Amino acid sequence: MREKPGNSASGYGEKQNVPFSFAIEIGDNGPYGEQIRILKEKEGLILRGKRGHVPLVFLAPTAAPMALNLVTVEAPAVTIERVALIHRSPPDRELRCPH
Numbered sequence: 298m299r300e301k302p303g304n305s306a307s308g309y310g311e312k313q314n315v316p317f318s319f320a321i322e323i324g325d326n327g328p329y330g331e332q333i334r335i336l337k338e339k340e341g342l343i344l345r346g347k348r349g350h351v352p353l354v355f356l357a358p359t360a361a362p363m364a365l366n367l368v369t370v371e372a373p374a375v376t377i378e379r380v381a382l383i384h385r386s387p388p389d390r391e392l393r394c395p396h
Contacts, residue, residue: 320345323380328353337371346379355383 320343333354335342346352356367367384368377 319343322347323352324350326350326352328355330355332356332367332369334369335372335375339372339375341374342372343376343378344380345377348379351379351381353381353383356385 322345324347326346329352331354333344335344354367367382
């Protein structure tokens with residue numbers, strides 16, 4: 298993954314009228330077997346696959362048996378684009394989306 302500073306040529310944060318911190322670009326298709334957590338201090342963060350790539354992020358029940366959330370976003374105005382998210386729920390649990 299590569300971080301880009303907030304003053305990128307795209308002006309993405311300005312288009313959304315939010316404070317722009319930085320973007321994280323993933324330059325391959327993965328797969329990545331891990332959870333994503335975006336802390337509250339990362340307002341305006343953009344997490345995206347680089348053009349031509351759609352990284353796969355997954356969480357299988359055997360990898361993290363107690364984990365229910367594949368993605369946790371605590372910050373406002375976060376954008377996730379060009380990223381495939383796959384979560385398999387353990388058979389004894391029900392997946393829920395809070396929003």
